[in-house]
Amino acid sequence: MEFSFSSSTQKIVNSTAFTTLESGDALMIGIACLLVYLAIWKKFEPLLLLPMGFGCLLANVPMSMMASTDTGGLLNFFYQGIKHEVLPPIIFMGVGALTDFGPLLANPTVLLLGAAAQIGVYMTLIGAVFLGFNMQEASAIGIIGGADGPTSIFLASKLAPHLLAPIAVAAYSYMSLVPLIQPPIMRLLTTKEERKIKMEQLKPISQTVKIIFPVAVTIVCCLMLPGVTPLLGMFMLGNMFRESGVTARLHETAETHLINIVTIFLALAVGSSMTAESFLRLETLKIIALGLLAFAFATAGGVIFGRIMCKVSGGKVNPLIGSAGVSAVPMAARVSQKVGSEEDSSNFLLMHAMGPNVAGVIGSAVAAGVFLSLFGDVGSSIDTHAALAPVIGNPEAGIQALATVVEVIKQ
Amino acid sequence: MEFSFSSSTQKIVNSTAFTTLESGDALMIGIACLLVYLAIWKKFEPLLLLPMGFGCLLANVPMSMMASTDTGGLLNFFYQGIKHEVLPPIIFMGVGALTDFGPLLANPTVLLLGAAAQIGVYMTLIGAVFLGFNMQEASAIGIIGGADGPTSIFLASKLAPHLLAPIAVAAYSYMSLVPLIQPPIMRLLTTKEERKIKMEQLKPISQTVKIIFPVAVTIVCCLMLPGVTPLLGMFMLGNMFRESGVTARLHETAETHLINIVTIFLALAVGSSMTAESFLRLETLKIIALGLLAFAFATAGGVIFGRIMCKVSGGKVNPLIGSAGVSAVPMAARVSQKVGSEEDSSNFLLMHAMGPNVAGVIGSAVAAGVFLSLFGDVGSSIDTHAALAPVIGNPEAGIQALATVVEVIKQ
Amino acid sequence: MEFSFSSSTQKIVNSTAFTTLESGDALMIGIACLLVYLAIWKKFEPLLLLPMGFGCLLANVPMSMMASTDTGGLLNFFYQGIKHEVLPPIIFMGVGALTDFGPLLANPTVLLLGAAAQIGVYMTLIGAVFLGFNMQEASAIGIIGGADGPTSIFLASKLAPHLLAPIAVAAYSYMSLVPLIQPPIMRLLTTKEERKIKMEQLKPISQTVKIIFPVAVTIVCCLMLPGVTPLLGMFMLGNMFRESGVTARLHETAETHLINIVTIFLALAVGSSMTAESFLRLETLKIIALGLLAFAFATAGGVIFGRIMCKVSGGKVNPLIGSAGVSAVPMAARVSQKVGSEEDSSNFLLMHAMGPNVAGVIGSAVAAGVFLSLFGDVGSSIDTHAALAPVIGNPEAGIQALATVVEVIKQ
Amino acid sequence: MEASVSAAVNVSMLAMSVIFTVLIILIFTIKALVKLIPYEAPPAPPARKVSASSPPEQDDQVAAITASLAAHIGKRPDEFRIVNIQSR
């Protein structure tokens, strides 16, 4: 090898990213800066969008080896944690450790509001199919209406990994826009009188019930929809750490440093999948548009079902708490409180809205479970995992059973 | 693909876990709930048994892909950390960071009590062989008598991975039962006068000695029993973080969030190995029975050797501190204190019992090292690791040397 | 298998490390103890050198399976994090979270001092080539003069992994010796009058500038030198967490428990590569000697350029702040303060020296980037990563482009 | 285009039914739980006992503190007695 001054100079000049920087890369760097701007100055879910934007910035420096597709690169390494569905469940454990199910347990019928708000998911699914996405893709896009970041990322990585980046960006962005998107819809769909309804105070709940609840949810929901176990099970485990009263150490770690560490890695990895090739497509615009649809319909679904519950209960339920059924904890509950107190400043809906709010988290997880039951396929997961554990046992007996059944039905 | 309402319904129904739920799964879910109950309401080592029980619950939801054998699943991922012996040493580092060797250094002869209590390990080994287990299995079962969770898990994952789940459950359960198991044995094997013996106060120890001690233990023990280096070395490293006075940051992390994170993953992984197939066997009952034997004999061994030391020292040693030699830090030391103060409320044995208590940890690690020297084989470890690092160098020169020596001896 | 008493005894004796302990191993254990001694009693970068020394101790117990080359062993597992360049960038993120760029932004021309101090890197490079190292090795040795641990480890693991151990030891040891190495050189190269110069107080900087700065650095530097993106990008991300004001959770985790966890693993892994085979060589002595050269020339370069800046600015710059350009944050800045206050106790250089001090970190990262542009080759990285992600995509288009260009030039 | 809008509508109706089914089951589970295990106001914190039967944890503390104190003031543990630990 020669190291003359001129040949070395040539080598350095050729290795700068400028020589291969294309307009797409530059545009993506601009988008990365926009995300960082929104995170910091507009406070759009900064814990996620700041590292996500920064990951996007790093990934789009040509030759930096930081894109999620650059085998051997740092962010590709973190990306394995999404691909193999390790990171979202750990985040969900932390969310569970942060969640108080008290208001939900005090008034369990609000679970119906968490179910009704899922209509946003399905309106979006239909819209996405209409716009040309296939069923798996449409499901992953629809779940944006679930307004839960980890659920969206988990489902997208299973059903439509090539759409992960725009779905994650849409999910977190609209979540931040909940205070802008929801109020007009809420006012449009309710009457002044309904908005003034004051709800009865919640009755206190035994600590024992709070402890048994996560186990009960796990058994009921996971037996019915096994595909969602990693997400819902870890969510409930985090809640057990919180409520059991005997695992304070684990609770503290799960809700602070562990969720923080995993958030950094997850957000960087999602950002690293935002390359020009995967993001600068018509699909991205479609997904952004569908995401808005998802949030709007989810809000409407919750509010309309709230009115139904209001009627049925003889005016005891303020329909404004329905909008909190989209989840986006605790933002959406605050919006219910705010819109309610605009009509009557002595109306305190926050605690009542926390019930549907956490119900919405369970609701979207269940919705994700339904999609996994219908369209889930573990092929890719097994392929990639093969590298980690060569001794592949029997690939998921359950799915094989399912396949057999499907075969039989077809005949 | 067709998505008619009826075919989709069929698909969902077929994919519920109910269709494949067998009685074994249901029973295991019951056992999982029992573990959670014991952890929360009976305070049985809740930091371990709560996530372990929850992991068992998740693993036994059919088609949830959460069993330790489900390649590609979340808990299988954590299980790799046990299989490749990464998690137990990190936990041991945290335990080292939490351990004060001061009482042991002030009265080093109590190390003999930590040795004597290992008799429980060997009585159990003999019992296990008698019940039909082979030598490797019997060793892994015997170490339950060591009363150290990470040591048991480490050894079981090396010598008898198929018995990991019952061994871990037995080890942690009996550890919690120490306050019930030990006192009758202690009272039976000592006289009232012996129990009233008051011990001389411990002399203070130079900080320099406390710093040098972990290095000395590492050199002495690991050179003699190299197989135990990952466990004992990391234990001593954690203690260095504590005593050195210059690594406060690392000490704090090792004894709080790092050990907590690893505990969550380890316990979930152990729980995920509790499947009907591996747990609902006669072996499990045998192991549960042998585990009780192990704790009882370990306690007896410690107390009897305590009496010997009492005699030899001319009545200066209270034999009650012998039972603390089983480890189960700090539970067993508290039991010594309690049984002692029952005879004479002014008798303070706690500090004196802390010496044999931590000696028991070293003792069981040494016992594990002896087993690894006799029965250790790194074949499986290399096989699984092969996936992680394809460029396999020379597989463990030392073991090969050992094999050669064995060959020569045979001839 | 027979388990007679005598054959078992034989087996145990043969499996003790004593039977295979060679003088090299014993010497390395001595060196490990020396490192631990320096860390604790001489306070040589104890957060790194204590676990590094302990890792060396464990690795040199024969048959302990703790050397970085023992496939399947614990420290080999951590070592993968260095080999695949995961750990140093995470540490750099934490360092970024701990760094205040305020003084640098208030007086940006001091970036030139951070550049000038890199002369130490290149004098050492030339010296290393003179002593027979090849270009890659010489580069990795030279970067010791950058006085940044993670940068040195990152570059060494890419360009000369077989020299990682001595390079890391030299880098951290000399960093601790900065208060001894620098002052004589600083006094020799400056006049009494220059040392007495008092600098104008720094002007305050808008928070917005502090937030934009890391993005600007990332774009400017990484586009010009893409190879350094993992290191510099993560450094700047950590700083964003700090300055943005909206990610307090992530900031706290990055600068405490996350950096602590990674430090433990990294230092153990580096220590585990200190085997007799790799460390007890003439090269190690050469590297130790060259490292001293590196620090001395870096200091001299900074101070001499400080004098130039002093002249050009009409005496407004105290040349003593130049020595802080070697980085070794914040030790070198303290040395500037100390040497300055020896002449005039009312002279407060600390804040002024913090500017070149952090500039030195950027400077060495840029220097590493230049080396990667010239000599970087991702072959080995892809090979090892192949195991983790079998679906190897297109191996780094940029490098291929570069290779093509090189081909063309050759013709 | 593989998927038709009518299939999407089918799937949506089915999925909404499943979601409502699951969550209604959950509602009844919760109602049963709350009925079975009613809320009881936590008992007022018991007055500190001064008698011999102090909680076991405090026993430990007294033992530990006594031992430390003994080491410090150079008396045997039985030459003095800690009567009470008052947490602030």
Add this chain to the structure above:
Amino acid sequence: MEASVSAAVNVSMLAMSVIFTVLIILIFTIKALVKLIPYEAPPAPPARKVSASSPPEQDDQVAAITASLAAHIGKRPDEFRIVNIQSR
């Protein structure tokens, strides 16, 4: 020996040039930034408003505390009113 000292000198000169180039670009970037976005002294902390328009976050707090308090004292939330939250 593959590498010659002259090559090393060449590489060194080149690398130092690159480093100075990159850092000088950075200096100008910073100078431009600082000029474009000058430092402004942070405004004095505003006096606590006593009027109805308390900050939105406090609204939440009042709502939450009111609800809890209501549950505790057994009155409906509109039967009493929290006037002010004073942080200590």
Add this chain to the structure above:
Amino acid sequence: MEASVSAAVNVSMLAMSVIFTVLIILIFTIKALVKLIPYEAPPAPPARKVSASSPPEQDDQVAAITASLAAHIGKRPDEFRIVNIQSR
């Protein structure tokens, strides 16, 4: 059954011997250590010096605080002097 009880007894006796051997070696190591490095009562904390030779760390602190203060009150660092830092 591969293993016989007599083999297990053999192994057990051997293992107990090894454990006692190792731990007895450890006892003597500790005794030697404690003898070589006896405990010394830590010296009473030295009275705060008021003279010029304050600890190096405090030098740093004084420098940093002086610089910050200078920036804040708009004086040059040598126009005033911090005499003492009192930690609370």
